[in-house]
Amino acid sequence: MIYDMEYETLPREALEAIQLRRLQTTLQRVYATVPFYRKRFDDVGFKPSDLKSLQDLRRVPFTTKQDLRDNYPYGLFAVPMENVVRIHASSGTTGKPTVVGYTARDIETWATLMARSLSAAGATRGDIIHNAYGYGLFTGGLGVHYGAEKLGASVIPISGGNTKRQIMIMKDFGATILTCTPSYALHLAEVAREMGVDFADLKFKAGLFGAEPWSEKMREEIERKMHLSALDIYGLSEVIGPGVAVECLEAKAGLHIFEDHFIAEIIDPNTGEVLPPGSTGELVFTSITKEAFPVIRYRTRDITSLNPEPCVCGRTFVRMNRVSGRSDDMLIIRGVNVFPSQIESVLMEIQGVEPHYQLIVDREDNLDKLTVLVEVGESAFSDKVKSLQDLEKMITKNIKEYLGVSAKVKLVEPKTIARSEGKAVRVIDNRKL
Structure with a gap:
């Protein structure tokens, strides 16, 4: 279902005309109000008036997460603090958190984008949205919340945690749309099974899952266990929060980027060169409607590709393919690039394996060593020792064939790997790099 028919189905020429006009205005504004951007532009001899076409954007320097930290907390805000009505921040797992601000109009824009996203999942005014x-x-909860209210749907602001209580509320309140991380969705399914609750008996029809990379196999697992249609949603606090891009229910073939608000590029993460459509590289965003905290050519570190082909749903926005990992999360094991989602894809092909795993990287005698902890189901663990050894060998062989990297596979009992109510901790890197 398309929420905003006028903008979401714009002909390419009309869309690009809007993008150019909004981009020119944004660049002029940040040059005038944000000393960081004015100096960054001056250093390369670029003036906002030099931008005559969308292609000229590549002349503008990148912005990185470190730039945000260096200007902590409010150095990149483009409006006075009296115009900022909301402040969010990243988790700040390394260094200081990145702080982002919103004007009242930014909040309205964000709500509209999330209403679009929920509509793409088939949500309407008549739905009840269980927002976990x-x-x-963190921008996730409130982003979905405001979008649900904008759409006119009922929203249950359950947040994360208290999983058994969540299952009870899902059952009693009759929720129809689920929003949470994909790893938490599987945890919900696991706890529901322990409680004797079958998702087939609940009213869910769709779920919007994001905030961490997940594979097609994980989608199949969620859909099988939860009896709903699982869609990917993408966003990041630095750009606006959730609602930057979303899959549509009709195709589930890439996430529509809301290009009337964001310009997306794919670059070579090593050289910064802009790559042609279809190429895989690092995703870069420029916001063109944000007031309080616009970002110019922000390097997301997310690895994906863009697909400009028309979609069966009728939306004309370019689609980004599922994020395969992050360039800064990427593991290099003896010269081989490895993403957790690639390991996940291998594991999900194998019967008896649960969708819970962890990658542990150590360095012994100057050589990298990758250990993959894999949970197996109760039935598999009750098998003979030889059966488990054969399963370990099969997983080891498949990882080697698919990724070209050797790994030590250790099968562990169900529930051995710690569950997360937010983003799953997939990698423990013990190397001193």
């Missing part, structure tokens, strides 16, 4: 994203400084 975290509320607080």
Whole structure:
């Protein structure tokens, strides 16, 4: 279902005309109000008036997460603080958190984008949205919440945690749309099974899952266990929060980027060169409607590709393919690039394996060593020792054939790997790099 028919189905020429006009205005504004951008532009001899076409954007320097940290907390805000009505921040797992601000109009824009996203999943005014994203400084919970209200749907602001209580509320309140991380969705399914609750008996029809990379096999697992249609949603606090891009229910073939608000590029993460459509590389965003905290050519570190082909749903926005990992999360094991989602794809092909795993990287005698902890189901663990050894050998062989990297596979009992109510901790890197 298309929420905003006028903008979401714009002909390419009309869309690009809007993008150019909004981009020119944004560049002029940040040059005038944000000293960081003015100096960055001056250093390369670029003036906002030099931008005559969308192709000229590649002349503008990148912005990185480190730039945001260096200007902590409010150095990149483009409006006075009295115009900022909301402040969010990233989790800040390394260094200081990145702080982002919103004007009242930014909040309205964000709500509209999330209403579009929920509509793409088939949500309407008549739906009840069980929102298990975290509320607080994290943008997930409140982003979905405002979008649901904008759409006119009922929203249950359950947040994360208290999983058994969540199952009870899902059952009693009759929720029809689920929003949370994909790893938490599987945890919900696991706990429901322990409680004797079958998702087939609940009213869910669709779920919007994001905030971490997940594979097609994980989608199949969620859909099988939860009896709903699982869609990918993409966003990041630095750009606006959730609602930057979303899959549509009709195709589930890439996430539509809301290009009337964001310009997307794919670059070579090593050289910064802009790559042609269809190429895989690092995703870069420029916001063209944000007031409080516009970002110019922000390097997301997310690895994906863009697909400009028309979609069966009728939306004309370019689609980004599922994020395969992050360039800064990427593991290099003896010269081979490895993403957790690639390991996941291998594991999900194998019967008896649960969708819970962890990658542990160590360095012994100057050589990298990758250990993959894999949970197996109760039935598999009750098998003979030889059966488990054969399963370990099969997984080891498949990882080697698919990724070209050797790994030590260790099968562990169900529930051995710690569950997360937010983003799953997939990698423990013990190397001193």
